[in-house]
Amino acid sequence: MAAPMELSCWGGDWGLPSLHPECLTVMAYAKFSGAPLTVNTINNSWRTPKGDLPVLVSEDIVISQPAKILSFLRKQKYNADYDLSAKQGADTLAYIALLEEKMLPALLHTFWIEAENYCSVTKPWFASRIAFPLSLYLPGKMAREALNRILLTKGGPPLYSLTEVEAQIYRDAKECLNLLSKRLGTSQFFFGDTPTTLDAFVFGFLAPIYKVCFPRVHLQEHLKQLPNLCRFCDDILTCYFRLTVSGHSPAGQDTADANLQKLTQLVNKESNLIEKMDDNLRKSPQHPPRKLTTLKLAAGGEESSPMSRLSP
């Protein structure tokens, strides 16, 4: 049963374990269900990626699509959905369909079709991780596949030009993000306190948009306006992937803390000084308001007592 399982996938950057949404989904699911996977990131070796990643290899079995990989893991008794009711299982399927229909086109577009993003970020990143000469061909192929998929599924009439298709898919993606945010609400994961398949899929699709630094980022800005989804991604990264969220090294964090302490001490000292000055002022005798000279003229007998009171 404990056959060694190896997962080949694209590597990561910008605080993510992988840049590819399907690879991220599988890695997240493996962490949630406790499956012991050895992760092999494709890194400029001559072992060319055959077909699509992620690919799971266990003994002689090779499985390539995320849905099939997850069902294989479940059969090996690594099940993250164990506590879900049947209805929640049904909801999972429905939300995954929603993600694939609405989020995936926009994700593909941001990575592969948006010209600035593709030329400055995606192509160099992927090309650096594939051996030459495949690096000249494979990113282009992936971009063509992405464009094909978007045009065939979304590009029918009445949307005739690519700009109209783009506008529609980004509208759909923003609506999908809003729906997910409403569904998540304030809970930590989608079905209570333990993460499940749906959390893996949502994380896989959202984290690349959230973290990768693209030049054209309107979807990222929209996502950042939904704080519960951002918190969801950050939680999974810190709890399950043990990467610091803000990217500060731990040493940097310590010095920041030390500075904060010093500042607090200074502020405390200042406030102590101010308090002392206050006390001094209060204790110091105050000059009472000067009595009018008419009093002196009024009564001679009473003159002495007010005068004695007047003296400091």
Place this chain on the structure above:
Amino acid sequence: ATLCFQAFLQMCNLPVRVICRPNAEYMSPSGKLPFIHVGNQVVSELGPIVQFVKAKGHSLSDGLDEVQKAEMKAYMELVNNMLLTAELYLQWCDDVTVEEITHPRYGSPYPWPLNRILSYQKQWEVRRKMKAIGWGGKTLEQVLEDVDQCCHALSQRLGTQPYFFNKHPTELDALVFGHLFTILTTQLITDELSEKVKNYSNLTAFCRRIEQQYFEGHDRDSSTIAAPSSKRSLLK
């Protein structure tokens, strides 16, 4: 898919007349069927039609809260993703069905050789799309398994309630009814697809209930239901 709309409009209590035309695909503004013609406006596809009807003051999903609306949208996507794609696959990618049923039906309004050319063109288009979304490599068994999974999910969600969101029908009910009824009543080479749906008794009861409630007593509607073949030529 026509049935989804009829069901939806019936649920909104709006009278509707169904007309079959061979050039319907070209009359529609988006090239997709079905479409409705109201006064001097023409609207096609489920999403815009729902918006249009909502703008006129009829809406089925007003009583739902935000989370339920999100769920409803998710389930509608599931149905579109799985059932619609499976129906398309079965019609155009399964060789036996294509030869015996789809080609003749699709090409029937046109003379030879136009009928063959048009149906091959459509088939090539559908196969391209299947390949792009990853269904190209699927066998019939895998497709049937996916349909089974989808029906299982729908059956779980419906449970013992009369409609998906308890007492009142919504767009989701109309959509599910349209697809399931079509699967149950259309004659194909094999009955495997309808068998899969029949495995879930609450889904068949759901279809029967909606049929009785919204379609009984309308002569023209029962005639369109009894003639699925002419309806299918309108659909594709």
